[in-house]
Amino acid sequence: MMPLCWPLALFEKPAPVWHDSVWPLLLLPLCLGISIVYKSIKCSSMKRVAREALVLCAIIIVVMLLVAGGLAVLVKLLEMR
Amino acid sequence: MSPTQQQPPASLTVLVGWLVPGAGYLLHGQKARGLTVAITIVVLFVMGLWIGGMMVVQAPPSANPLQIIGQRPWFMGQVLIGPLCFVPIVVAPWIGALPGHARVHDLGTLYTAVAGMLNLLVIIDSSFRVRGPRESR
Numbered sequence: 090m091m092p093l094c095w096p097l098a099l100f101e102k103p104a105p106v107w108h109d110s111v112w113p114l115l116l117l118p119l120c121l122g123i124s125i126v127y128k129s130i131k132c133s134s135m136k137r138v139a140r141e142a143l144v145l146c147a148i149i150i151v152v153m154l155l156v157a158g159g160l161a162v163l164v165k166l167l168e169m170r
Numbered sequence: 171m172s173p174t175q176q177q178p179p180a181s182l183t184v185l186v187g188w189l190v191p192g193a194g195y196l197l198h199g200q201k202a203r204g205l206t207v208a209i210t211i212v213v214l215f216v217m218g219l220w221i222g223g224m225m226v227v228q229a230p231p232s233a234n235p236l237q238i239i240g241q242r243p244w245f246m247g248q249v250l251i252g253p254l255c256f257v258p259i260v261v262a263p264w265i266g267a268l269p270g271h272a273r274v275h276d277l278g279t280l281y282t283a284v285a286g287m288l289n290l291l292v293i294i295d296s297s298f299r300v301r302g303p304r305e306s307r
Contacts, residue, residue, distance in 0.1 A: 097261070103223040103270035103278065112273050115221060119281060122214040126207050126288045130295045135202040 120149045180297040187293035188252045194296025207292050214285035215251055222278015224262035225269040227255060247283030250290045255282075 106112050124146040128138045178186075178197045187194030192208030195201075218226060230238040230245050238245055249255045261267075270278060 097265050100219045100224045100258070100261075100267065101265055102268040103274040104221050106221060106277070107272065107274050112277060115277055118217060119214065119284060122210050123284065123288065125210045126292065129203050129206050129210075130291060135206065138206065 116153070117146075117150065120153075121146045124149065183297045183299075184293055187289070187296050188250070191251060191254075191289045192292060194293060195299075198296065198299055200299075207288075211251065211285050211289050211292070212254070214288070215254060215282050218278045218281025218283075218285065219258055220278075221281060222270040222275045224258040224265070224267040226275060226278035226282055227258040227262075229259045244279050244283045247286040248279075250286035250293075251282070252289070255286065 106115060121142070124142040125138065128142040128145060129135070132138050132141060183194040183197055186197055190208070191211040192204040192206075195204030195207065227248050228242060228245070230242045232238075258267075269275065
């Protein structure tokens with residue numbers, strides 16, 4: 090097999106992000122990307138996109154945390170029964 | 171683009187938007203919007219390849235849409251990003267890319283498929299802008 094230049098070597102195998110303290114953080118850039126594209130579509134002026142995308146990203150993360158917390162409580166309650 | 175200029179047809183906007191993410195907006199002269207979505211979508215796709223390795227995008231066994239949905243459902247989302255989707259399919263065997271497993275593979279697949287589906291939203295929006303500027307919010 091031929092030696093790879095470093096940009097290709099980055100994609101040769103999966104990134105070492107499987108630890109439980111790391112992989113949830115990878116949802117943050119995904120939320121930010123979705124927010125930026127969504128607000129780029131919705132906003133009439135691109136000047137407002139940055140601020141509104143950050144707000145939307147924060148809302149998505151807070152709602153995800155609340156849902157995760159709610160589900161965790163539900164699981165605990167079911168375990169106690 | 172000023173209203174007096176000839177607008178490109180919606181079909182051309184759709185085709186160009188699929189070939190290059192965000193290019194549909196560039197056709198309408200909306201450079202900032204086009205570049206913003208293009209960079210964001212491509213970065214998400216490349217991040218997916220970095221997280222899960224190039225094997226997160228795998229060619230379907232046949233061109234039959236039903237088989238694609240049954241065996242490689244995420245490919246339907248990934249292919250929406252355009253010809254960029256076929257780069258990992260071609261390059262992965264060439265560099266001997268290793269497949270990911272479990273969460274890493276899932277996250278990489280999620281990133282690449284979401285990038286493709288965001289491009290679908292962008293294609294739809296840019297083609298509807300052919301009808302004229304949307305009302306200000």
